[in-house]
């Protein structure tokens with residue numbers, strides 16, 4: 235389906251919540267690709283029915299190839315080279331729609347840090363989502379692409395003067411206060427006669443998230459203001475004393491890659507408690523509650539994923555019950571999914587450059603690495619690459635897929651299963667590559683960042699070109 239023929243944004247908002255979790259509704263009759271596995275959305279399916287971690291459009295082509303968005307991956311590798319990131323536009327759009335259907339009456343902000351480019355800005359806007367940004371860079375890219383600034387929320391634990399200036403100049407809808415030192419700094423920058431809507435990011439004291447480095451709901455980390463030690467309450471009082479700041483609500487983001495609903499419900503309870511105390515002390519009722527993102531997806535067959543339908547139903551029930559008990563009106567809800575929208579829509583293609591068999595391991599080295607995907611090195615996460623473009627009768631063997639960088643820790647997929655005859659020249663495809671790969675890419679070893687290619691309806695188009703040596707050299711102005 236081309237995006238030109240899509241219904242207008244919000245068109246499907248009145249439909250009943252889907253039976254699926256983060257999965258898009260069924261669109262094609264394509265069979266899941268061979269060797270595939272649970273859907274990253276973790277949607278409930280009957281019994282032992284196989285589920286896929288690939289985009290819903292993924293379909294086998296002949297004996298050995300796989301098409302995504304109707305385009306064979308071997309064709310993409312030949313045309314655009316490797317490494318290359320492939321983004322299934324329909325998958326992104328359907329994930330946006332699944333959110334809007336599951337969370338009616340909610341502001342759904344796509345978290346741009348997961349992955350942003352101009353096309354992504356268009357897709358998210360056309361589907362009717364807002365945008366969560368955390369720098370002047372993300373903000374400028376979005377607004378200069380035409381995204382309405384009033385539907386943007388700005389985050390950051392250490393917003394620079396340029397971030398704040400840009401936010402005020404462009405007129406962002408909301409700024410999330412993350413520290414007390416930011417309050418006066420922001421207030422003086424707001425032009426006389428106007429008011430900036432703000433939320434205060436609070437730390438509810440809840441441990442959740444896929445790895446210690448990405449848990450942000452507890453007191454022992456850098457984000458937000460603690461409810462337990464009173465910093466949140468103190469910041470709220472300071473904000474309320476600033477006439478140029480309009481406090482519209484509370485924000486919390488528990489962490490990332492959360493696969494159960496329970497921590498979100500605990501957060502709702504604690505935030506309602508704080509809303510009640512704010513009304514008691516300050517006589518005001520805050521109208522908004524932003525629960526952040528963090529919705530987990532499966533990266534490998536059998537891994538758990540957050541059930542979006544259950545999240546939607548249970549959050550609404552908790553909010554309604556808790557507010558009724560506290561005598562508060564139900565605030566307008568906001569959420570900020572990043573990974574669950576972009577992650578499963580992406581596939582990365584690598585070419586095998588060498589295969590080394592040591593005593594204990596087989597190392598399959600490819601032409602990318604930790605410079606385009608630092609996640610395994612950062613969090614020890616695992617991926618499930620597969621061979622495409624060559625039929626192999628060899629039995630699968632455990633291998634370690636490594637990158638090309640000068641680090642022994644440059645691992646892309648530990649304990650992966652690939653055919654025993656894997657060899658240089660083979661093409662590997664890794665699913666669930668759309669979030670936090672390229673957005674965290676580095677310039678290590680000056681290899682240049684890979685391109686991003688959109689696929690839809692059997693067509694491929696370049697969204698972001700490969701970073702060339704000329705790009706790299708241009709920045710280095712010499713002596």
Ligand SMILES: Cc1ncc(COP(=O)(O)O)c(C=O)c1O
Pocket residue numbers: 345347348366389487489490491526527528529570571572573574
């Ligand atoms: C404030 C905030 N909102 C939303 C997100 C998006 O998180 P995720 O991509 O896990 O949904 C993040 C990143 O963890 C974040 O820091």
Ligand SMILES: N[C@@H](CCCC[NH3+])C(=O)O
Pocket residue numbers: 347448490491609669670674
């Ligand atoms: N970058 C992390 C998650 C942190 C998200 C940003 N707060 C990941 O790759 O999983």
